[in-house]
């Protein structure tokens with residue numbers, strides 16, 4: 001544990017301490033900050049404070065801990081463009097979400113308030129989630145699948161500095177030699193190939209804290225970090241505490257409430273939010289001391305301590321400024337659509353506290369105090385897996401989507417004559433000729449009328465086809481009115497989801513008697529819209545080749 005270099009320094013250092021009144025010469029570590037160095041460092045802090053941004057940070061010495069990232073508020077004038085001049089509303093190009101930003105009345109740290117309706121964080125639950133595990137339908141495969149997780153992450157707390165004095169043969173109390181605390185562990189995320197579900201992601205990750213410093217100027221070890229591995233295609237969004245979201249959902253007035261989230265722009269005072277600002281619930285500026293032998297009360301009566309404390313307040317301010325600059329997370333979240341080349345930092349660990357060796361000054365010969373480490377961060381995130389398929393199969397339950405995917409690829413989704421056979425998405429890969437790139441098709445659970453209002457399996461599964469190039473509407477000719485079925489699907493998906501995507505209509509179960517007329521009506525409807533429509537019977541294999549060709553065109557991946 002003790003670095004060799006330091007051990008070496010302890011035993012054979014070059015600088016010596018000659019004790020008055022004795023001939024004894026004691027070795028002290030070579031890397032110890034000298035009295036002059038410490039004095040110069042404290043002076044430099046004072047100069048820096050004269051001009052520079054760190055002055056902007058509120059430094060009330062009232063012992064209050066810092067702000068929260070967000071607050072839940074009643075919708076008020078502040079969120080209303082008619083009554084608030086400082087209100088702006090804009091649409092993010094990346095996520096297509098509309099944001100309302102309100103200038104904060106008092107704005108000491110340069111952040112603004114992003115007003116987000118509570119519905120934005122509704123964590124959709126499966127329609128079966130109220131059932132006990134015994135009655136819940138079992139998934140199609142042995143391996144469980146999960147595409148949404150709310151995860152609590154916590155970075156490690158910094159270790160405390162040590163109060164210790166050099167002791168040696170003949171030296172009862174030497175110069176201070178307490179080392180600094182180690183920094184807390186960080187939390188990282190990494191997208192890797194080969195995973196296709198979030199079921200292995202835990203609901204809580206806690207990085208280790210840094211170790212305290214030790215005697216002999218040994219700094220504490222840095223806390224072990226955490227690397228969370230997720231499948232490629234995962235997106236990560238910050239979210240408020242799930243307990244608060246759940247209790248809000250029970251509140252009949254929740255639609256009138258908003259989350260006021262503190263955000264910062266690219267530049268100071270920039271109102272277009274780029275990042276969410278996190279705050280550490282750590283000690284206030286000037287606080288966070290560890291005392292040994294003599295307590296705080298004793299030290300507060302000493303002039304030398306009060307003077308030193310003022311200088312160290314400036315150091316705390318600088319540390320707090322660094323934290324404010326770094327503890328941020330993109331408002332739009334992180335989209336891990338490519339495998340990560342290196343881990344991405346989500347939450348940084350707290351900084352370790354200073355050991356007492358830093359407080360040796362001309363006035364203070366035996367500093368019996370050191371600083372505590374800074375706290376880590378604790379935040380919640382929504383991990384959402386958006387499978388990456390070139391095409392998505394969208395249809396009412398029992399339309400024959402899974403049968404179609406089985407017919408065109410080697411994927412084996414479960415088929416059944418009851419509704420909602422498919423409970424989790426499956427991706428099939430279709431290989432054409434050798435000179436053509438393969439394309440992928442995702443089979444997702446069926447969509448019913450009213451899915452928008454969370455009927456059936458809801459619309460949450462559409463996240464898997466959000467990034468696909470085309471949508472395949474699967475309509476059963478065995479149903480009474482296929483045109484009506486198609487209209488329901490269009491209505492449920494909404495124009496926003498359909499825009500900019502290739503579309504193909506596959507009419508299944510064409511082998512059934514009396515479906516010709518149905519197909520004629522469907523074809524007419526599709527040609528009015530300019531969409532291609534093809535009949536087939538995946539069960540008997542009829543016309544499947546044509547369907548594959550049309551799908552390949554629809555995927556937009558065909559070579560000329």
Ligand SMILES: Nc1nc2c(ncn2[C@@H]2O[C@H](COP(=O)(O)OP(=O)(O)OP(=O)(O)O)[C@@H](O)[C@H]2O)c(=O)[nH]1
Pocket residue numbers: 395396397398399400401402403404414415416417418419420421422423445446447508509510511512536537538539540
């Ligand atoms: N006659 C006939 N029956 C079919 C055809 N395709 C599918 N079926 C039947 O329709 C029923 C439903 O098929 P699935 O493939 O499970 O339908 P799905 O759209 O995946 O259904 P969900 O997963 O519940 O949304 C099954 O009983 C199939 O055997 C077809 O071309 N002809």
Ligand SMILES: [Mg+2]
Pocket residue numbers: 401402403413414415421422443
């Ligand atoms: Mg199915």
